[in-house]
Amino acid sequence: MERTILIIEDEKLIIVSTQMVLEAVGYRVESAMNGEEGIQKAKDLNPDLILLDIMMPGIDGWETLTRLKRDQGTAGTPVIIFTAREHARGHQKSNEMGAAGYFRKPFEPDELIDLVEKHVGQSAKA
Numbered sequence: 001m002e003r004t005i006l007i008i009e010d011e012k013l014i015i016v017s018t019q020m021v022l023e024a025v026g027y028r029v030e031s032a033m034n035g036e037e038g039i040q041k042a043k044d045l046n047p048d049l050i051l052l053d054i055m056m057p058g059i060d061g062w063e064t065l066t067r068l069k070r071d072q073g074t075a076g077t078p079v080i081i082f083t084a085r086e087h088a089r090g091h092q093k094s095n096e097m098g099a100a101g102y103f104r105k106p107f108e109p110d111e112l113i114d115l116v117e118k119h120v121g122q123s124a125k126a
Contacts, residue, residue: 003120006047007031008038008064009082010056014105018051018082021109022116035064042074048120051082051103054090062097069098078119 019029032038054061068074078100094102
């Protein structure tokens with residue numbers, strides 16, 4: 001069964017590079033360029049995992065995560081915070097808000113694949 005990953009990210013280059021890595025190992029990858037679009041796609045697609053950027057135009061990643069976790073249809077989907085910012089507070093906040101992980105970009109492809117594979121099976125619908 002093909003697993004779907006949703007990337008919510010405003011930088012096209014990051015979307016394309018992440019998509020190439022994940023599609024090469026058999027995942028279906030969809031993307032959204034902002035939080036509002038990402039929330040709607042999460043509801044429509046019911047992905048196995050969401051990679052979520054924090055700094056985006058409109059609603060930021062934290063607000064997007066809050067809305068995803070509040071919605072019954074998306075609350076069980078694992079969300080990995082996918083950010084260029086690295087600090088302890090971000091890790092702590094992501095844990096407190098129910099994110100499955102916190103991953104720094106730019107990324108090493110093997111590390112991304114390992115992280116996705118670790119969490120994709122933890123979806124509440126799996």
